[in-house]
Amino acid sequence: MRRNMTLSVVLVLMTFTEGITAIHHVTCPAEPIQAREDDNVTLQCRLVPPVDLRRYILDFTRADLQYKVVHTYQDGRDLSYPQMDQYRNRTTLIHEDLIQGTMTLKIYSVQMSDSGRYECYVPDLTAYCTLCLTVVRKDQDNRTNTTTIEPEKPGKCL
Numbered sequence: 760m761r762r763n764m765t766l767s768v769v770l771v772l773m774t775f776t777e778g779i780t781a782i783h784h785v786t787c788p789a790e791p792i793q794a795r796e797d798d799n800v801t802l803q804c805r806l807v808p809p810v811d812l813r814r815y816i817l818d819f820t821r822a823d824l825q826y827k828v829v830h831t832y833q834d835g836r837d838l839s840y841p842q843m844d845q846y847r848n849r850t851t852l853i854h855e856d857l858i859q860g861t862m863t864l865k866i867y868s869v870q871m872s873d874s875g876r877y878e879c880y881v882p883d884l885t886a887y888c889t890l891c892l893t894v895v896r897k898d899q900d901n902r903t904n905t906t907t908i909e910p911e912k913p914g915k916c917l
């Protein structure tokens with residue numbers, strides 16, 4: 760008897776949770792993230808409303824390169840095999856941030872080829888967003904005497 764009641768409560772809660780997931784979305788920075796060659800950059804996407812993401816599959820991909828994998832996380836672990844060679848050993852997903860519903864990906868020593876459009880994706884919540892990373896040459900600042908960094912290939916990320 761008591762067991763049946765518990766089961767009912769669990770079923771009701773599951774239905775409720777399902778209803779909630781439909782309204783989740785991920786937010787990305789609206790402005791391009793700008794960096795210089797060899798900088799370490801941080802890409803950050805937030806789930807709204809926040810959910811503990813530690814149990815979810817999480818993907819960072821290159822939206823401009825047929826959604827090839829930059830970093831992927833599953834069953835509480837980072838998976839290296841689907842990752843593009845370009846990003847091998849250069850990415851870290853900050854696991855502590857997942858508890859607050861934030862996907863923080865560090866990319867170390869960025870290169871020009873890292874410029875592009877990235878997607879954060881939470882398949883189970885059908886939630887995704889895209890953001891732009893623009894990497895400029897290290898020596899560009901000296902020559903172009905400007906405070907704003909010009910994208911190497913304008914429009915690449917629109």
Ligand SMILES: *[C@@H]1O[C@H](CO)[C@@H](O)[C@H](O)[C@H]1NC(C)=O
Pocket residue numbers: 797798799867868
């Ligand atoms: C990038 O991170 C690495 C490893 O933490 C560190 O050794 C390096 O100094 C950092 N580079 C910059 C430009 O901050």
Ligand SMILES: *[C@@H]1O[C@H](CO)[C@@H](O)[C@H](O)[C@H]1NC(C)=O
Pocket residue numbers: 847848
């Ligand atoms: C990445 O790190 C692993 C383990 O340290 C190493 O065996 C592998 O050669 C590295 N790969 C690249 C592309 O640097």
Ligand SMILES: *[C@@H]1O[C@H](CO)[C@@H](O)[C@H](O)[C@H]1NC(C)=O
Pocket residue numbers: 898901
């Ligand atoms: C740019 O400035 C830095 C720091 O002043 C200097 O070390 C570097 O050699 C300069 N690069 C060029 C291409 O002039």
Ligand SMILES: *[C@@H]1O[C@H](CO)[C@@H](O)[C@H](O)[C@H]1NC(C)=O
Pocket residue numbers: 901904
């Ligand atoms: C930038 O340009 C201004 C005016 O042309 C010049 O006075 C200044 O010295 C330049 N700064 C650098 C860092 O080259």
